[in-house]
Structures are given as C-alpha cells and as structure tokens.
Amino acid sequence: MRLFPSFNTFIEIGPLSIQWYALCILTGAAIAYFIGQYNFKKLGYSKEILSDYVFGLLFVGIIGARIWYVIFMWNELYASNPMEIFMINHGGLAIQGGIFTGLLYSCFFFKKRDIPFLIAGDAIMPGVLIAQACGRWGNFFNQEAYGSAVSLNFLKSLHLPQFIIDKMYIHGTYYQPTFLYESIGCVLGFLIIFFVIRKFQKKQGIQFFSYFIWYGIIRFFIESFRTDSLYVFGLKTAQLVSIAFVIVGMIGFIYCHLKGNRVKDSA
Template identity: 90%
Template sequence: MRFFPSFNTFIEIGPLSIQWYAVCILTGAAIAYFLGQYHFKKLGYSKEILSDYVFGLLFVGIIGARIWYVIFMWNELYANNPMETIMINHGGLAIQGGVITGLIYSYFFFKKRNISFLVAGDAIMPGVLIAQACGRWGNFFNQEAYGSAVDLSFLKALHLPQFIIDKMYIHGQYYQPTFLYESLGCVIGFLIIFFIIRKYQQKQGIQFFTYFIWYGVIRFFIEAFRTDSLYVFGLKTAQLVSIVFVIVGLIGFIYCHFKGQDVLEER
C-alpha cells in the first residue's frame, strides 16, 4: 500500500489505485448528502429517504455526466478506442450532463414518495454547488479544465499558492486555473443561497431555481476562458446549456415568487 505515489493518485493497493479525481467527487457528494440530510431532518422527513436517494443519484449523475462528455468528444477521443469510454478515472465528466440526468431521476424518485419536487430541490440543490466545487479540484489533480495560456506573472498576480501555480504549468506553458475560478464561484453561490436566499425566501422553489441562475451565469463566463470545451455546431455546449439554465431559473424564480406555495415550516 502506498499513499500519494503520484500527483493525481491518492493511494495504490497492489495493482489497484484510487485517483484524487474520484476522492474529490465522492467528498463533494458526501458533503452535499449531509447538507441535504440536515434540511430533510428539519422538515420532518425520515433520513432513510435521502439515504435511498443518494446512491441512485450518484450512479445516474456520473453515468449521465460521462455519456454527455463521450457524445461530444467521440470523434476526438473515443472513435478509435471505444473501450476508453468506461475509463472514468481518466477524467471526462461533463457536470451539466450529470445535473440534467440527476434532475430527471430526482423528479421520479420524489414523485413516487409524494414529496414536492421543489421542496426537495430547495433542500438539495445548494449542496450540489459544494459538490461541484469539490469536483473541480479533481480536474486540478488531472491537470484538465484549465483556461487560456498565460505567463507566470499573471498567476503570481493572483496571489495563488505555489502548488497551484506549479501544476498550472502543463506541456511547457502556464494556463489560467479556471477550475479554481469555478470552484470559488460555486462556494460563493452556496453561501449566498444558504445564508441569504434561504433566510428570506417565502415560496418553495426559490433556492432551487436560484441554483440554475447562479451556476448558469458562472459557467457561461468561465467557459469563455476554457480551451478544452465541448462543442456543438461550432458553439460551446456548456455556454448554450448555461443560457438554458439561466432562462429556466429566471422563469421558475418569478413563477415561484408570485404563484408558488409557501415554504414548509422547519422544525
């Protein structure tokens, strides 16, 4: 058994290894789960509901994120090596694909249990931002999801820790740490929703739809700096989806504000 045998590997046990990429994703999922449990408990729901929910969500979300990435990178990465499509430990998860498939799964899961989708969304989606923030550090360890080329002085001007600067040196060039931009943006969004929106909301669904507005805006602008974006018809897929997220978020926010049901009283 060896801990940290390489920069992107957390542990090796004989021929098996666990990558930091997986550790970051699972850590984020665990934090989101406990935050969701906190809200569900205060609403009076059994903790078993979210325990049953999270394993299916994690599976569906990862599969959806992988399929989304493979579809848009098929010609570049997988057409000549189809077996690589199952090598998730090599990276290649598109967060937006995971969010979309996760939403579909969530809708049917909570409908079956007669729990309002918007109530569940308010309890769960703020934690998703923390999960995404952690997941971006998995991109850091894989040295992916970086931005345009910059010089060393640019990174030093950001007052970044030296270990981040060092690992932004990839293939003989320094790059913008867009993984860090998005990670910080997600944390800020979580703090706003958790401590401000949640405190003052009066209608169900406000936190849920604020997530889509916030994440859509953050991802749209950060994607402009990315050099490894997925494309469709010559346009960046993530930016197109981000626009849809913002539109849906705004429509949902306005609808909930004026016609939504009052929030459930926490116990």
C-alpha cells in the same frame, strides 16, 4: 501500500489505486449529502429518504455526465478507441449532463415517495454547488479543465499558492486555473443561497431555481476562458446550456415568487 505515488493518485494498494479525481467527487457528494440531510431533517422528513436517494443519484449523475462528455468528444477521443469510454478515472465528466440525468432521477424518486419536487429541490440543490466545487479540484489533480495560456507573472499576480502555480505548468506552458475560478464561484453561490436567500425565502422552489441562475452565469463566464470546451455547431455547448439554465431559472424564480406555495417549517 503507497500513499501519493503520483500527483493524480491518492493511494495504491497492490494493483489497485484510488485517484484524487474520484476522491474529490466522492468528498463533494458526501458534503452535499450531509447538507441535504440537515435540510430534510428541518422539514420533518425521515433521514432514510435521502440515504436511499443519494446512491442512485450519484450513479445516475456520473453515468449522465460521462455520456454527455462522450457524445461531444466522440470523434476526438473515443471513435478510434471505444474502450476508453469506460476509463472514467482518466477524467471526462460533463457536469451539465449529470445535472440533466440527476433531475430526471429526482423527479421519479420524489414523486414515488409523494414529496413535492420543489421542496426536495430547495433542500438538495444548494449542496450540489459544494459538490461541484469539490469536483473541480479533481480536474486540478488530473491537470484538465484549464483555461488559456498565461504568463507566470499573471499567475503570481493572483496570489495563488505555489503548488497551484506549479501544476498549472502543463506541457511547457502556464494556463489559467479555471477549475479554481469555478470552484470559488460555486462556494460563493452556496453561501448566498444557503445563508441569504434561504433566510428570506417565502415560496417553495426559490433556492432550487436560484441554483440554475447562479451556476448558469458562473459557468458561462468560466467557459469563455476554457480551451477544452465541448462544441456543437461551432458553439460552446456549456455556454448554450448555461444560457438555458439562466432562462429557466429566472422563469421558475418569478413563477414561484408570484404563484408558488408558501414555505412551511415542516413537512
């Protein structure tokens, strides 16, 4: 057994290895799960509900994120080597694809258990921001999802820890740590939604739609710095989806505020 045998590997046990990428994703999912459990408990629901939900969501979300990435990177990465599709440990998960499939799974799951979708969304979506924040550190360990080339002095001007600066030196060039920008943005979004919006929330669904507004804005901004973006018709896919997120979030936010059901203390 070897701990930290390489920068992107957490542990090796014989022929098996656990990558930091996977560990970051699982850590984020665990934190989001406990935040959701806390919210569901306050609403009076059984904790078993979220326990049943999270494993299916994680599986469906990862599959959706992978499919989304493979579709838009087919010619560049997978057409000549289809078996690489299954090498998720090499990176290549598009979070927006995971969100879409996760929402479909959530609609099915909570409808089957007769739990209003917006109540569940309010309980779960703030924690998703923490999961995404942790997941971006997986990109750091894989040295991917970085931005445009910059100088060493630029990175030093951001007052970053030295280990981040060192690992932003990739193939002889320093790059912007966009993984860090998005991670910080997700944490800030969680704090605003969980501790401010939730406190003053009067109608169901406000936290749920606030997530889409916040993440859409953050991702659109971050994507302008990225050099490894997915494209469709010459446009950055993530920015197009981000615009859709913001529009849907604003429409939903306004609808909930005007016509939504009032928040209840318990189910």
